[in-house]
Amino acid sequence: MTTGIETERKFALAKGQQLPSLDAIAAEGATTQYEQVSVYYDTPDLRLNAARQLIRRRTGGPDAGWQAKLPTQNPDERVEVHLPHCGERMPRELRDLVTASVGERPLYPVAQIRTRRTSRELLGADGTVLAIASADEVVTSVAGGSKEWTEAEVELVGGSPALLDAVEAALAAAGVPRSASPSKLAQALADEVARLAEDRGSASVAEVVSGYLATQVGVLQALELPVIRDEPEAVHRSRVATRRLRCTLRTFEGAFRAVAIRGLREELRWSGEMLGVPRDTEVLTARLADKLDHLSEADAAVVRPAIEKAVVGHHEQAHKALVTSMMTDRYRRLQLSLEQLLAAPPLHPMAGESGAILLPQMFDQAVARVRQAVLRAEARPSDLTRWHDVRKAAKAARYGAELVARVRPDDGEATVAGWTAVAGWLGAVQDAVIGNQFVSDVSWAAVQNGADRAPFDELRALEDRAIRESLAAARAALAELL
Template sequence: MGIEIEDKFDVPPDYAIPDLSGLADVVGPKSYQLVALYYDTPDLRLATRGITLRRRRGGSDPGWHLKLPKAKGARQEITHPLTRSTKIVPPELAELVRAYTRGAELQPVAELDTRRSVTVLLDGDTKLVEIADDHVKGTVFQDEPKIVRWREVEAELLAEDRRAFLAKVGKRLRKAGATPSAAGSKLAKLLEPAPLPKAPTEPGTAGETVVAYLAGQVAALLAQDPRVRRAEEDAVHQMRVAARRLRSALKAFKSIVTDTGQIQDELRRLGAVLGEARDLEVIRARFARELAGLQPELVTGPIQTRLGEDLHKREQEAYARIDDMLNSDRYYALLNALDQLVSAPSLGRAAAKPAQDKLSAVAAANWARVTKAYDTAQAIEDPERRETAMHDVRKAAKRARYTAEALQPTLGGSMAKLAKLAEDIQEILGAHQDGVVAQETLAKEAESARQAGEDTFTYGLLIGIERNTAEQAHADFPRVWAETLKAVKKVL
């Protein structure tokens, strides 16, 4: 797996690659013949999202290649060894695009036969940029087969820390007559898939701002799907955050985008399944740090096994439940509903109002929910019930934060400040809650260890550390709350 960063250019048939020897050492050109068979659903669900899945022969990297959009000018590339069959996509790759195929069959849709001339630019022994001059013959298999021929040039960055050099190369190519390609890939140029439909919102309205934010979070959720399936670092957390942001926005902007109750319920379910694995991952890392900070003589019994391997086993079981969820019809139905949400949402009357006026009021209302939750909690005399109610304050602060972040592009710096203030409340309450949960987990593990006849001394030490963390956050909260209220008055 790697990150592909490249610039693509359209060039005329008689284009001449300019002299690049003044920029770096030049090796080449070297010629290859590449034949790539591309796979997609009959309605081009992958191409529409800028995804390419191909089986390629020839060149220096024959095999299967899956390219997923990552950022402008960059894509994540996942490879698989070449297989004999041209009809069956390797299951490992088919699995990674299920969020897009959603049960539809993958089949060959096009073939690209490319005569490639490669020049490499070097700085000493370091390869900086590879320039590929491609003469392409494309064949489309859908409906009536058609053949298209064209020429293009790609400049791919080989040294990630030399992006400025890639820009210099691009400038030299453009000066010689190359023009930046509008197509994200050869396949997109050949198939010309229809763009994703957009919601019919009016510019400058609350509806435009909210739907654009929702679309961004849907894209973020989809982008994490393959990473979660590969169990990549932080992927579960990022997917969970996207689901939470979506659900929070649908609650906050319910007068603008309406009738989203079922989507919210499904996002809650998705977040819960993701959260189980994420919470185990976090608490396992937390205990590992704390154990590492103790003197060796204070670590007694097989506590590292119980708090490490045992929790990791539970984490893997939680990942299996995530896998089941990501391959379920219910999940695909949620993704279909999210597509519909951002392309043809049900809009309320408030959607047509000017963004500045309507959304400022929404931000203020969501912060008011935080103060109301706090006042409700403080009015409860029973300490345990009050602590439970403070969890509602944390949830309200998280929603206020997400709402402010969603409105920042429209309402500016004041929303950035409000988001940070809400995050401060969320984090200090979270530090207290995490300490309490950690104590409960340690107490359960200590009881299991005690019943097994193991030394539980270290569990007591860790419980003391966690109690101190929770009590410190509890003691600091009144000051943070007072400072936050004062600062919010200046923002709102």
Template sequence: MRIMATAARPQRHAEVEVALDVPEDWTLPDLAGALTGAGEVGVTGVGEVVEHVLDARYLDTPDLRLLRARTTLRRRTGGQDAGWHLKLPRPDGHRVEVRAPLGSRSPSGPRELTGLVRAIVRTERLTTAARLRTARSVRPVLGPPGEDGRPLVLAEVADDRVQAQVPGPDGAVSTRTWREVEVELVAGDEQLLSAVVAALEAAGARRARVQSKLRRALEDRLSELPEPPGQRTAPPPEPLKPLKPRSPAGQVWLAHLRAQADALVALDPAVRQDEPDSVHRMRVAARRLRSALATGRPLLDREVTDPLRAEVAWLGERLGRLRDAEVAREHLLELLGAQPPELVLGPVRARLEAELDRAVASGRRTARAALDDRRYLRLLDALADLRERPPLTPQAERPAREVLPRRVAGDHRRVAAAARAAAAAQPEEREELLHAVRTAAKRARYAAEALVPVAGEDAARYAAAMARLQGALGTHHDTAGTRRLLRRVAQAASAAGEASFTHGRLHALEEERARAAEEEARRAWEAADRKGLRRWTR
């Protein structure tokens, strides 16, 4: 499957491939005969062999941070896709390849690609880690005709003879060679991939122990280097002992902290590429991380974690501007579109879109500037240190079931106090105090969710109740922003001699949405404050 980006952006495609080891005297089998008989995979034949000579220079940090993160950055000449290639991991185990033209002569690669790995590289420099020269023979596996009448290329089978040169720390270069076969999907599916691999295995090929050419070239060097802070040579294994009520509280809480820190790093490239919902997910990871640092205070040295919590709050605020603008744009334009045409007076849509687009563009600039700020990189370094050298207190050794539910109880008391203050407040103070209730509810919710492994369904039910409260108050908070924007746009329209009736109508509808959200929040709090729902926190 190939995903082509706009001309102003690098090209991207989802890479689904399998590497197989073969001996030097191995002979490629008759794929046409083996695959055309398997009609369910849609193969109609195999095309002519195409020869390429590929020369690739791979970049990484001295401690191989990219390789450890299953990420590669290279400059390759030869073949049909010469250029700069960045490969990023996907959750399904495959990778996404992002491409840029050869034009960049920067020794560390084009900025549009190196920016996508900044969260991994952080303040380290990129240098040549290896050079791979490959003599490649490619056979396309063909399917039925496409829209242009020519057979679709379902997959490519590449017979590669590889020479890898790896510079050592003393300047000496080690060389190794091998032969492998690589099967990459183009327009085919996983069923086809399995059929091609099975045909090759029947002819004596064996699935490679190391699927990446670069990792194969560097595995000796990788084994000699110490791991950099916050990274591992492979995804962390499942805990030998699953989290249980008697697990140490520190172990449970660190698992939660690490998950959120990992999410921040994983989402960084998606935010930089403006992928849908990426800003929201990264902002949520920052919020969860900040809440976890607060709730887990007795377990961690506050001299370390309190400054870190402030930095996470800074990041969340910078990301929040874009997210708030995106939510407002989507909601208000949808609300306007639902109005009867006779009630839309003047250039309402044009003025609204202009204002909302400016807010989104400003939020995007702020988010990108934050991710390029050295303050953000220092935050990532600090999170890596926290991950590898957690400043645990003696409390962290106590059983999770004895320590952590009481922390949720404390978070609940914070929600209750904020709710009482909001209920007693004057109307002009109420909005800000309801936002404080929402912030406290988020913290309680996130803490309860983190305790599901040790507290089970009790924690899950409580978290769901707090999520309902948080959601209602989130809607209320959104309307505060949209009402301010509508007042501002109405004033500009009036000053320009335009009718402001429709802006006033939309403002009234948002006021009604705020009242409904506040009533829903009241009901949600009554449900969440039931003693039976929080009995497990005692």
């Protein structure tokens, strides 16, 4: 990664207008021509553009690769960070540079700019390159629309800022004014900025669903490094965001062309499973620590060392597998697919309709799936795998309720609270099931090495009790909702 200061000024050229000669200011050296394509990344509300920051991936030309530009106090200057071309995914180092501006918002492609550039060197008396003067034919693509214009820019290489003043005066005399726009990107995004500022009234299905999905993608992007570092809550929050994405694409699949998102849902399932194993060990750590406090001091002394050793080893292995998965092409393709889901969502025509009308109807289908799962579980209430299916359906209903609450806030919050309670109780059942099995596995090995089985059995009894109590609470909460 290289860092430098870019100092330049931009000028407006009429369509077909050539950059006037600047030989009265400096000798003109070699002329070069090339074409470059730049893809620019920003948040849904264009935070980087508002902050005069940019991140782009460029192909063609002498500075191909990934770049970030950050403003300085001097309007002619920006800090430029460059990384050689290293694939389609944004390097994590560049996101770190703009974290203060974007927070946990997602970054994804918002504009493409194709430039046909003709550059000439401006030379000093000793042949030193003082600046590069370029004429650019620009074609942009933003949100399905395009713009074309011609402009010029002069970038200092070895010259002083006074040279830019002289260039500006010479070009003004030749009828070439300073550009009214600070950058190509700002000009390309001007209509989109104006659209975002409009009060459009009732939100459409597409706007509500896309906004919710964007929030989850932002969490995943922001927490990539914390997950790799195994920072507190990073795996948990990433797992929840992954579930929200997958459940939303299922519950509100009517907003999309189904074929286009089916594969993405399966890949999110895989990612969720990879996050799930280390998260389960985090839950086990806290859960069993609490349960151990309910044992006598003597019994806890028997159980605690074996439990803690097993949990630590299990977590290290699970986290290592997770990090390995995040270095694969499969993971990279998933993240690129999520970027494209935001940049160019494969929407069904009905997604343009009112969200307040259609989203609750889609949510009702998710509730119906819970009802069906409950009927199946009640037919054999001792079968905990069936209650686990209820839990998964209830989680989808909970996340769906969160989204519906955005268009029906008056009664939506109560619905969210109800489904959150159900999912919480059923989650407690599943946590106890996992804890019970884990203790069983650890006790078998410990007993083989001469440990007393009784303290382990007592710990399992506590988990059995937790299963019964949590399941009873979940069934009562479901009865109120259904």
